[in-house]
Amino acid sequence: QVQLVESGGGLAQPGGSLRLSCAASGFTFSTYAMSWARQAPGKGLEWVSGIYSDGSDTYYADSVKGRFTISRDNAKNTLYLQMNSLKPEDTARYYCAAGWAGGYDYWGQGTQVTVSS
Numbered sequence: 619q620v621q622l623v624e625s626g627g628g629l630a631q632p633g634g635s636l637r638l639s640c641a642a643s644g645f646t647f648s649t650y651a652m653s654w655a656r657q658a659p660g661k662g663l664e665w666v667s668g669i670y671s672d673g674s675d676t677y678y679a680d681s682v683k684g685r686f687t688i689s690r691d692n693a694k695n696t697l698y699l700q701m702n703s704l705k706p707e708d709t710a711r712y713y714c715a716a717g718w719a720g721g722y723d724y725w726g727q728g729t730q731v732t733v734s735s
Contacts, residue, residue, distance in 0.1 A: 620644035620724050621642070621644055622642050622714050622724055622726035623640065623641045623727070624712065624713065624714055624726045625640075625729060626729060627729030627731045628731070629734065630731070631704075631733070632733055632734075634733070635700070635701060635702045635703075636701045636704065637698060637701070638701065639698055640697040640699075640714030641696050642695045642696065642697065642714075642716070643695060647695040650717065651669065651670055651718040652669055652671075652715070653666075653667065653668040653669075653714070653717065654666040654699045654712060654714055654715075655712070655715060656708075656712045656713065656731075657728075658707075665679060666678070666682055666686065666712070667682065667688040668718045668719075669690055672692075673689065673690050673692070676689075685704075686702070687702075699712070704731075706734060708731060708733050710731060711729070712730075712731055
């Protein structure tokens with residue numbers, strides 16, 4: 619049974635930080651490129667960041683570049699998103715997904731991030 623379980627969301631102040639985790643099981647995590655996406659209230663799904671299967675390269679949406687860092691630990695089957703210098707417009711539900719531009723095979727249930735003073 620494939621599972622992607624996000625955690626680490628919550629309430630942060632503007633300028634603050636959060637670290638999201640995504641625990642993967644039921645598939646060969648180390649062979650998949652992985653992504654983070656988010657959906658703000660009333661808006662569509664926005665791709666945030668992607669990382670190659672071996673972690674050798676990473677990509678970011680312009681809206682988060684320089685503030686967010688994606689990483690992975692293939693030994694732990696876990697994907698991460700370090701979010702610094704958070705802004706109110708980062709408020710969204712954050713999802714991890716197995717896959718990237720070629721399509722997504724699996725999605726997590728998401729974790730809520732709220733940035734507010």
